[in-house]
Amino acid sequence: MEIRSKLSILADAAKYDASCSSSGIQRKNVPGGLGNSEGMGICHSYTPDGRCISLLKVLLTNFCVFDCSYCINRISSDVKRARFTIEELVWLTMEFYKRNYIEGLFLSSGVMKTPDHTMEEMIEVARRLRVDHKFQGYIHLKAVAGASAELLQKAGLWADRLSANIELPKQDDLDKLAPAKTHEQIESAMDSIATKIAEVKEDRKTLKSTPAFAPSGQTTQMIVGATPSSDADILATASHLYEGFSLKRVYYSAFSPIPSGDPRLPLQKPPLVRENRLYQADWLLRFYGFRHHELTTTDTPNLDLHLDPKTSWALRSRNFFPVDINRAPREDLLRVPGLGVRTVDRILKMRPHRSITLADLAKLRVSLDKARPFILTADKNTGVTLLDDQNLEAQLLPKKPKQPTLFELMGESAEGW
Numbered sequence: 296m297e298i299r300s301k302l303s304i305l306a307d308a309a310k311y312d313a314s315c316s317s318s319g320i321q322r323k324n325v326p327g328g329l330g331n332s333e334g335m336g337i338c339h340s341y342t343p344d345g346r347c348i349s350l351l352k353v354l355l356t357n358f359c360v361f362d363c364s365y366c367i368n369r370i371s372s373d374v375k376r377a378r379f380t381i382e383e384l385v386w387l388t389m390e391f392y393k394r395n396y397i398e399g400l401f402l403s404s405g406v407m408k409t410p411d412h413t414m415e416e417m418i419e420v421a422r423r424l425r426v427d428h429k430f431q432g433y434i435h436l437k438a439v440a441g442a443s444a445e446l447l448q449k450a451g452l453w454a455d456r457l458s459a460n461i462e463l464p465k466q467d468d469l470d471k472l473a474p475a476k477t478h479e480q481i482e483s484a485m486d487s488i489a490t491k492i493a494e495v496k497e498d499r500k501t502l503k504s505t506p507a508f509a510p511s512g513q514t515t516q517m518i519v520g521a522t523p524s525s526d527a528d529i530l531a532t533a534s535h536l537y538e539g540f541s542l543k544r545v546y547y548s549a550f551s552p553i554p555s556g557d558p559r560l561p562l563q564k565p566p567l568v569r570e571n572r573l574y575q576a577d578w579l580l581r582f583y584g585f586r587h588h589e590l591t592t593t594d595t596p597n598l599d600l601h602l603d604p605k606t607s608w609a610l611r612s613r614n615f616f617p618v619d620i621n622r623a624p625r626e627d628l629l630r631v632p633g634l635g636v637r638t639v640d641r642i643l644k645m646r647p648h649r650s651i652t653l654a655d656l657a658k659l660r661v662s663l664d665k666a667r668p669f670i671l672t673a674d675k676n677t678g679v680t681l682l683d684d685q686n687l688e689a690q691l692l693p694k695k696p697k698q699p700t701l702f703e704l705m706g707e708s709a710e711g712w
């Protein structure tokens with residue numbers, strides 16, 4: 296089979312993995328080397344037909360000995376198969392890179408023969424790129440489920456980022472749909488990577504020449520909507536992974552129905568807004584001091600699709616408000632709908648110099664519609680009387696979206712909530 300045909304099959308098969316994104320890594324060129332990675336990160340995005348436009352995101356092969364029901368590449372799937380040789384993949388990466396098509400490589404794979412055999416081949420691709428071609432671009436390698444800890448330690452020597460996918464939120468889900476996988480096994484891979492990252496970080500404090508190990512950390516992916524597991528389950532697992540293995544990111548990937556799929560799987564994708572709400576909730580866990588159990592309730596274990604999770608929490612927690620913008624500690628300000636991390640930090644810097652009013656918040660581009668019912672300011676904020684209004688929820692629902700102009704977009708705050 297021609298390389299072009301293999302690429303078409305294996306790049307298409309890789310689009311289901313959401314666990315690669317911006318890298319945040321800096322890697323300078325070396326004498327005789329090629330390229331570099333910028334600290335602002337390698338951003339990749341998908342065109343509507345699923346192509347990755349800045350990382351070469353591809354599988355080594357879509358043959359797989361496993362039979363995970365939700366996966367298009369499972370052994371029982373009737374798809375066209377292909378496999379790159381190591382040489383082909385190295386050549387392709389270098390040629391794409393030299394032509395400025397890509398800034399790096401995201402490499403995953405179906406499992407050929409054994410997890411160790413597959414991992415060895417992926418490591419060899421990365422090793423040849425780094426050693427034989429002095430490739431200084433970004434490399435993200437998938438940690439194959441079940442590969443040995445020794446191989447994962449080797450992989451991190453060449454890769455900027457590693458990711459072991461947790462796949463589904465609960466072990467029960469895996470038992471049903473991917474019985475060959477266990478959370479224990481996947482977490483053991485994450486643990487081995489996290490331990491090595493921490494060790495190398497420590498060693499490099501005293502011995503600068505210690506070789507780097509996955510300097511951009513590790514990520515994981517969780518498929519959403521393949522099983523009835525709730526957002527509460529998903530966020531509990533994400534929280535456990537952040538705390539236990541210092542993950543950089545958990546990626547939430549809406550389940551895509553696959554042709555001739557397992558009848559236990561849903562026939563429809565979950566709404567995209569569910570994925571968006573999970574990302575918003577994830578930010579609240581990582582940067583806003585929320586605990587996962589605060590974001591849902593026993594009665595409503597799924598996030599509200601109509602309101603962002605912070606506003607939903609605020610409506611359920613009215614006793615916590617109003618928060619005094621001029622006196623409250625940072626952790627309380629972060630809980631106010633409409634205040635993002637950067638805005639809160641600006642407020643804290645302003646406070647020693649002036650008493651903050653609604654007009655000041657407007658200048659900071661705070662969404663006053665969202666924030667006013669929950670805050671006290673130095674002037675008279677009449678909006679706070681809405682806090683006890685039974686119709687407050689209806690008033691906070693997003694207005695019908697309108698297409699923003701280019702100039703509105705340019706002036707918009709990056710932090711909307």
Ligand code: SF4
Binds near residue numbers: 362369370473
């Ligand atoms: S091991 Fe990976 S590639 Fe193979 S069937 Fe399962 S999810 Fe798909």
